[in-house]
Amino acid sequence: MAFTEPVLTKRIPLEPEKRKLIGYADYVATGGYVALRKAIDMKVDDIIKTVIDSGLRGRGGAGFSAGQKWSFIPKEKKGPHYLAVNADESEPGTFKDRYLIDYDPHSLLEGIAICAIATRCDIAYIYIRGEYHRQAKALEHAIKEAYANKIFGQQGIFGSATKVECYVHRGAGAYICGEETGLLESLEGKRGWPRNKPPFPAIAGAFARPTVINNVETLCLVPPVIDRGPAWFKTMGTPSSPGPKLFGMSGHLNKPGVYEQELGITLDFAINNLGGGMKGGNSKRRSAAGFPWACSAPINSTSSWISTMCGSAAVASAWGRPG
Numbered sequence: 001m002a003f004t005e006p007v008l009t010k011r012i013p014l015e016p017e018k019r020k021l022i023g024y025a026d027y028v029a030t031g032g033y034v035a036l037r038k039a040i041d042m043k044v045d046d047i048i049k050t051v052i053d054s055g056l057r058g059r060g061g062a063g064f065s066a067g068q069k070w071s072f073i074p075k076e077k078k079g080p081h082y083l084a085v086n087a088d089e090s091e092p093g094t095f096k097d098r099y100l101i102d103y104d105p106h107s108l109l110e111g112i113a114i115c116a117i118a119t120r121c122d123i124a125y126i127y128i129r130g131e132y133h134r135q136a137k138a139l140e141h142a143i144k145e146a147y148a149n150k151i152f153g154q155q156g157i158f159g160s161a162t163k164v165e166c167y168v169h170r171g172a173g174a175y176i177c178g179e180e181t182g183l184l185e186s187l188e189g190k191r192g193w194p195r196n197k198p199p200f201p202a203i204a205g206a207f208a209r210p211t212v213i214n215n216v217e218t219l220c221l222v223p224p225v226i227d228r229g230p231a232w233f234k235t236m237g238t239p240s241s242p243g244p245k246l247f248g249m250s251g252h253l254n255k256p257g258v259y260e261q262e263l264g265i266t267l268d269f270a271i272n273n274l275g276g277g278m279k280g281g282n283s284k285r286r287s288a289a290g291f292p293w294a295c296s297a298p299i300n301s302t303s304s305w306i307s308t309m310c311g312s313a314a315v316a317s318a319w320g321r322p323g
Contacts, residue, residue, distance in 0.1 A: 003262035035223035060215030072202035096246035105142035111219030237263035
């Protein structure tokens with residue numbers, strides 16, 4: 001494992017007073033949309049293979065291979081394809097996607113555009129939780145900039161054959177809409193309630209058409225994967241869960257916040273090295289991890305949490321939960 005530089009947060013200063021919303025010009029000046037221009041010249045299958053080979057797993061909780069999910073979309077197109085971006089982020093104690101949207105929304109939009117090329121997507125919907133008022137406005141402003149610079153719209157991405165529209169869809173604060181099919185029901189104007197599977201969203205998703213559903217952080221990692229390649233991505237993390245990850249840390253910590261590290265760090269490292277340790281030096285309190293099953297454990301020298309790596313596959317192995 002070798003995490004030597006920020007990837008997701010490279011444009012976001014550590015000092016809160018220095019952070020600002022990154023607009024289109026600043027994003028491009030720091031290497032933004034280079035990966036998208038590269039993807040335009042790639043074959044669809046090569047884009048998907050690159051993402052699969054990188055080992056990029058979904059960062060929304062399930063940890064499923066992002067590239068494999070894209071590969072499930074039918075090759076033969078018989079109607080519109082959709083992309084639904086899960087920015088609902090309703091799990092208690094989670095705020096890492098909000099962090100990316102607050103400061104670097106164009107990294108998400110670039111990931112959306114690359115995904116659209118790979119999956120022949122016509123329309124992308126960013127489904128954002130209703131309480132994220134400021135974040136929704138930040139996204140709408142960034143999308144307006146993207147349209148003005150020929151990323152979205154009927155002229156095609158940078159004048160290419162791929163045409164994609166992008167919209168922000170605001171939820172109403174329903175926790176269940178964080179589940180992918182509940183999100184689709186809400187997107188269609190129905191009660192947000194999970195669907196029975198099959199059919200799966202890749203075959204009959206939004207409006208009964210092929211649909212990819214990806215988390216915000218997952219899509220933000222796509223541009224660096226395309227730009228720098230699978231081998232580089234695999235230098236971080238673990239063999240089964242490569243790459244960097246955002247960790248939102250809150251509660252009785254000396255330095256609560258959002259931190260970027262590679263997958264594979266221990267909870268002990270996260271608390272003491274990233275979060276600055278527990279307030280008052282108390283190391284025997286309980287910790288709840290923001291995974292979908294919301295389990296908790298005491299923090300002490302004998303706890304399995306201390307030695308278990310924070311990686312989706314590692315966590316699944318330790319507790320027998322789906323990763």
